[in-house]
Amino acid sequence: MTLLSTSLNALGLLLLTHAVYSAHEHTTLTPTSPSTTSLSAKLPFDITLELLSSVLLICIGVVLASPDLKPIQWSKWAGKLEREGRKEVREGEIQEGNPYLQLEVRKGFLDIREKRKEFADWVRKGATSLS
Amino acid sequence: MSASLLDPPPHISPQTALYLSQQAPHILKSSPTSSLPWPLSLLFTSETPETWAVHENLLLSCLRTGDDKSARLCLDRMIARFGDDNERMMALKGMYEEATAVDKAGLEKVLKEYEKILAADPTNMAVRKRRIALLRSMSRPADAIAGLVELVDSSPTDAEAWAELSDLYVSQNMHAQAIFSLEEVLLITPNAWNVHARMGELLYLSATASASGATLKGITESMRRFCRSIELCDDYLRGYYGLKLTTQRLLSLLSTHPKPSHATTDPTVGDLAAPSIVTVQKLHELATTKLAEIIRRGSSKEAGWSGYDQAELIAARELLDRDAQKIER
Numbered sequence: 001m002t003l004l005s006t007s008l009n010a011l012g013l014l015l016l017t018h019a020v021y022s023a024h025e026h027t028t029l030t031p032t033s034p035s036t037t038s039l040s041a042k043l044p045f046d047i048t049l050e051l052l053s054s055v056l057l058i059c060i061g062v063v064l065a066s067p068d069l070k071p072i073q074w075s076k077w078a079g080k081l082e083r084e085g086r087k088e089v090r091e092g093e094i095q096e097g098n099p100y101l102q103l104e105v106r107k108g109f110l111d112i113r114e115k116r117k118e119f120a121d122w123v124r125k126g127a128t129s130l131s
Numbered sequence: 132m133s134a135s136l137l138d139p140p141p142h143i144s145p146q147t148a149l150y151l152s153q154q155a156p157h158i159l160k161s162s163p164t165s166s167l168p169w170p171l172s173l174l175f176t177s178e179t180p181e182t183w184a185v186h187e188n189l190l191l192s193c194l195r196t197g198d199d200k201s202a203r204l205c206l207d208r209m210i211a212r213f214g215d216d217n218e219r220m221m222a223l224k225g226m227y228e229e230a231t232a233v234d235k236a237g238l239e240k241v242l243k244e245y246e247k248i249l250a251a252d253p254t255n256m257a258v259r260k261r262r263i264a265l266l267r268s269m270s271r272p273a274d275a276i277a278g279l280v281e282l283v284d285s286s287p288t289d290a291e292a293w294a295e296l297s298d299l300y301v302s303q304n305m306h307a308q309a310i311f312s313l314e315e316v317l318l319i320t321p322n323a324w325n326v327h328a329r330m331g332e333l334l335y336l337s338a339t340a341s342a343s344g345a346t347l348k349g350i351t352e353s354m355r356r357f358c359r360s361i362e363l364c365d366d367y368l369r370g371y372y373g374l375k376l377t378t379q380r381l382l383s384l385l386s387t388h389p390k391p392s393h394a395t396t397d398p399t400v401g402d403l404a405a406p407s408i409v410t411v412q413k414l415h416e417l418a419t420t421k422l423a424e425i426i427r428r429g430s431s432k433e434a435g436w437s438g439y440d441q442a443e444l445i446a447a448r449e450l451l452d453r454d455a456q457k458i459e460r
Binding site: 074075076080081083084100104108113120 | 140142191196256261264291292324326365366367368429
């Protein structure tokens with residue numbers, strides 16, 4: 001998908017630049033004296049077409065390159081969190097798990113002595129299983 | 132291992148704690164605050180808001196792994212930055228003293244210290260919570276409950292305190308009070324799907340412990356709570372597990388009591404009627420199929436399904452296997 005959107009964007013930008021340049025050339029090369037009719041001063045149809053199609057291509061490319069939409073329904077969003085759990089999406093950016101887990105962990109009431117004992121037991125268990 | 136000190140996971144396993152506390156030398160190596168006088172110190176400091184969150188989490192994991200020296204250093208730095216009379220620093224300092232207390236007398240001293248702080252400033256919530264946690268840790272649950280009741284009385288919108296109170300009541304086998312406290316949590320956070328599931332579990336426990344007359348009502352209520360948790364969260368393993376457990380129980384109960392005593396909704400009390408056996412059957416089937424799907428996709432770690440806890444998956448598989456054996460017999 002990224003290759004497609006990048007190539008569409010590149011092509012669109014190229015066409016856009018070309019169309020703008022052609023329009024500029026056209027205005028400088030056509031004489032703008034009042035004697036000429038307005039018909040010849042009009043922009044040629046192919047330049048207009050090129051411009052419009054380039055804008056369309058860029059639009060499609062940008063939409064394709066956008067990241068996935070996030071779920072806006074509560075149950076879908078919550079289900080996504082449960083299924084995927086806590087994980088690192090990108091470097092330094094963590095997708096949070098269930099935000100209500102705090103109500104079951106309760107940091108303010110942390111029983112530090114219990115946790116220390118748990119860790120000491122874990123170390124002892126590891127030591128006996130190794131020896 | 133994706134565990135950073137800035138944003139550690141809520142449940143820290145001993146391995147994670149060890150990994151986190153091993154980063155202590157690296158973090159403590161350089162001082163975040165600058166020693167230059169005031170206007171210059173603003174320009175030449177590497178301090179960011181994250182610095183202090185990292186220090187706090189480092190303090191907690193060092194205390195957990197018994198690295199008291201690094202913990203002391205973290206604490207000293209934070210006290211130097213925020214002052215001795217900062218509420219959060221007082222609580223962290225108390226926690227450090229709790230962790231390093233060697234005997235009961237030491238703990239009593241910390242408790243006295245907490246009470247002295249609270250006598251001076253009863254609105255210090257962080258220290259009030261520490262005091263309750265310490266009481267609980269010293270196996271004095273009655274005092275802890277009394278303290279918590281006082282706390283929720285003065286701060287009734289503290290969901291964390293209500294949840295702790297509910298947990299304390301469960302540890303004392305006071306299910307009715309525990310359920311009441313959890314209802315208060317749900318009033319504050321009505322969308323918390325795990326609290327709904329917890330409520331279902333408590334109702335199930337109290338229903339199985341109570342006399343036979345109230346069992347049907349309790350299990351029905353529990354089933355409804357699990358349904359709500361699933362409604363709030365698709366593919367919620369805990370919710371479906373509870374739903375399967377309760378519907379299984381209800382099916383056997385409803386088949387032995389073919390005519391429930393109150394077939395319709397009672398308008399005076401507001402009790403809902405017991406569900407029909409067909410509804411329960413359907414819910415049971417739904418729970419079984421969903422559990423099977425979650426186990427299948429969760430244990431094969433399909434893309435986007437890798438977040439389930441392994442122990443929970445194993446427990447769910449056991450529940451399904453037990454059910455399958457019953458059918459074979």
